[in-house]
């Protein structure tokens with residue numbers, strides 16, 4: 001049998017990464033017969049595939065977002081368990097990004113490729129930590145692949161929020177956070193820092209917070225952020241979690257003198273915070289920063305690096321300067337939703 005070329009194991013196509021040897025796609029952006037999904041963010045997990053293979057948590061997140069009929073069929077994988085798909089051996093391993101997130105390890109003909117999806121290396125109390133898998137080819141994201149992106153310690157950012165709450169006990173603190181992952185991480189970190197008061201949720205946050213709780217991530221007392229039953233003053237000193245798009249909008253004005261906060265890796269860029277009307281930026285990211293990206297590549301020691309979405313050029317150059325052949329895959333259809 002001829003040696004399997006890496007391009008036959010995984011190759012970028014307009015529909016996403018495709019495995020010819022396994023006859024499947026990873027995180028396809030268009031409907032395909034067989035999809036392997038790394039995690040539940042909407043740019044990676046789309047509805048309408050023939051069959052879907054993902055972790056149980058990711059399948060639950062997809063069902064919560066798209067309804068039970070999100071795919072023709074769905075099968076849950078067990079992390080760390082290798083299965084045969086066509087001519088390939090496939091293993092899902094934790095990615096440390098959000099609940100249920102996984103890297104997908106694809107092997108054939110003695111070559112191992114790791115498609116890491118989105119990942120981070122910082123501690124996150126709401127999901128399993130990233131498992132480093134040594135490989136021949138490492139496919140990495142590049143959302144924050146510029147040396148300017150160095151995320152501060154997450155606890156320090158939560159500390160800023162707590163300090164502001166203490167300083168402005170009469171003001172509501174509106175924390176903009178994406179509904180899958182970031183919202184639950186902020187809540188869980190507040191609890192770990194000793195904050196035990198009720199935390200109020202925008203309606204769009206409730207379903208996924210409940211799902212996290214059912215999956216064993218305790219979030220403490222939660223309540224809907226509705227003023228119908230009370231007065232504006234009831235939210236004095238309260239923490240309200242809402243979509244980032246709401247923090248500077250009409251919806252925010254129902255709360256007393258709101259402090260607009262936004263938990264995102266992009267808050268590292270002062271101008272971006274200003275443009276979004278953010279008073280208290282919290283630099284909290286579910287993606288690897290520059291140091292995490294480069295340290296991960298150094299740790300795994302791949303013979304080659306493929307870079308998917310984000311700021312590919314700087315990371316490709318870093319790899320080349322370090323003697324590792326690298327190329328951008330120019331994948332389209334993956335947004336920054338998770339941030």
Ligand SMILES: [Zn+2]
Nearest residue numbers: 039041118338
């Ligand atoms: Zn993501």
